[in-house]
Amino acid sequence: MTPRKMRLGLSIRGHGYHPAAWRHPDVPADGTLHVEHYVRSAKIAERGKFDMIFFADGAGIRQGDNPRGSLSRTGRDMLELEPMTLLPALAMVTRHVGLVTTASTTYNEPFNLARKFATLDLISKGRAGWNVVASWSEHEAQNFGLETTLDYDTRYARSAEFVDVVKGLWDGWEDGAVLLDKASGRYFDEAKMHVLNHQGRFFKVRGPLNVAGMPQGHPVIVQAGASDQGRELGAATADVIYAIHGTLDAARGYYADVKGRMAKYGREPDDLKIMPAFCPVVGRSREEAQAKYDQLQALIDPLAGLGSLYGSFGDLSGYPLDNPVPEDAMGDQELRSMSVQLIERVRREKPTIRELYLRSGLTGSARIGTATDIADAMQEMFEAAACDGFNITPATLPGGGEDFVEMVVPELRRRGLFRSEYEGRTLRENLGLRPVVNRYSRDRQAAE
Numbered sequence: 001m002t003p004r005k006m007r008l009g010l011s012i013r014g015h016g017y018h019p020a021a022w023r024h025p026d027v028p029a030d031g032t033l034h035v036e037h038y039v040r041s042a043k044i045a046e047r048g049k050f051d052m053i054f055f056a057d058g059a060g061i062r063q064g065d066n067p068r069g070s071l072s073r074t075g076r077d078m079l080e081l082e083p084m085t086l087l088p089a090l091a092m093v094t095r096h097v098g099l100v101t102t103a104s105t106t107y108n109e110p111f112n113l114a115r116k117f118a119t120l121d122l123i124s125k126g127r128a129g130w131n132v133v134a135s136w137s138e139h140e141a142q143n144f145g146l147e148t149t150l151d152y153d154t155r156y157a158r159s160a161e162f163v164d165v166v167k168g169l170w171d172g173w174e175d176g177a178v179l180l181d182k183a184s185g186r187y188f189d190e191a192k193m194h195v196l197n198h199q200g201r202f203f204k205v206r207g208p209l210n211v212a213g214m215p216q217g218h219p220v221i222v223q224a225g226a227s228d229q230g231r232e233l234g235a236a237t238a239d240v241i242y243a244i245h246g247t248l249d250a251a252r253g254y255y256a257d258v259k260g261r262m263a264k265y266g267r268e269p270d271d272l273k274i275m276p277a278f279c280p281v282v283g284r285s286r287e288e289a290q291a292k293y294d295q296l297q298a299l300i301d302p303l304a305g306l307g308s309l310y311g312s313f314g315d316l317s318g319y320p321l322d323n324p325v326p327e328d329a330m331g332d333q334e335l336r337s338m339s340v341q342l343i344e345r346v347r348r349e350k351p352t353i354r355e356l357y358l359r360s361g362l363t364g365s366a367r368i369g370t371a372t373d374i375a376d377a378m379q380e381m382f383e384a385a386a387c388d389g390f391n392i393t394p395a396t397l398p399g400g401g402e403d404f405v406e407m408v409v410p411e412l413r414r415r416g417l418f419r420s421e422y423e424g425r426t427l428r429e430n431l432g433l434r435p436v437v438n439r440y441s442r443d444r445q446a447a448e
Helices: 033-047 085-093 110-124 140-144 152-170 229-239 248-260 287-296 302-313 339-347 355-362 371-383 400-416 441-445
Strands: 007-011 053-054 098-104 126-134 178-181 186-188 218-222 275-281 363-370 390-394
Touching: 007 033, 033 053, 033 085, 033 390, 053 085, 053 126, 085 098, 085 110, 085 186, 085 302, 098 110, 110 126, 110 152, 126 152, 218 229, 229 248, 248 371, 275 287, 275 371, 275 400, 287 363, 302 339, 302 355, 302 371, 363 371, 371 400
Parallel strands: 007 053, 007 390, 053 098, 098 126, 126 218, 275 363, 275 390
Antiparallel strands: 178 186
């Protein structure tokens, strides 16, 4: 039996995942507006034999200017190239690494998005992936003629129907449908081309798609959902889930819960790869790694730090930064589950305001240390049935990605946990996913 291997993605959004990454002396502050910045990171990922590069994305600037002036001190997720336009360029300078990006089911139409990802799959020869999101930000809604976003249940219902329509369009041309037979004059086989004629609650889409012959059948579907609806949708439809966990126990519970939901959809646990965020700061020694982190922490602007706390605690700009978070700031916010957990922790530990915003430097599963330290943490999660791999979210780009590939990847290989060469030619093959079965071909075979 072949030993189980980790799956790895490299998130190459922006300057990196530390909020002050753009201020680091080795990070090009204008890099996110130049294709060369992304090319360098994509090539780093391919050199490390990563399964994929991953773009988180939003339909606009989602932060508010709260407290006033904080937005101008924030560089993270502010200005960057549009990924559906960028990824074909990256496909031309890479050969193996998968190309995955976010695209919203709230502010797109199924036909257009199905066509774009089908085209990307053809351009990249089978390396496309779609990170499905249901947009949540009011700032995004206001870029599309709305005052506020759709309610939570409606967003998820629309997203589920959207994915179903897109997959239906991708299935519209079976294998062998396109004949291109010059001698007979037959361009395609009418029996293997299908008009979808979808009519649902949110969408009415005729089809067929005017793109065919995708190497993967379907581009890989990625999702990120912590809620019950998100977990259910992932269990039913996702090939990969991108998750964020703060503890090993949380990761194990999530993994068991989502994998346990798959059987009712006729799916095996290995049909879905769960790849949580993992943010390493790696050095040749622990002292070097800590120095790298401390350098970044010193670059967090206090006003930007206060902006990162606004959603949970409101405006703290009138309080001394080195005093504890005031009690009256912990009761009046519109609390989401993450805010509730954070407020409970603040009440328990009583940090100062400055200490609290500095903790936001690295989120999720963050580790600071040597390659051995980082590999130990990854191996523990991987072998504890908490994940199938990781989406690496470097503190800085491109340097954080280079450090991981140069120091951690060789250690993972030494332990037999990660590949030395790509196994297949498509993203789906390299992730170890089963081939897609076209719904019309399946039904024909069942009828026979």
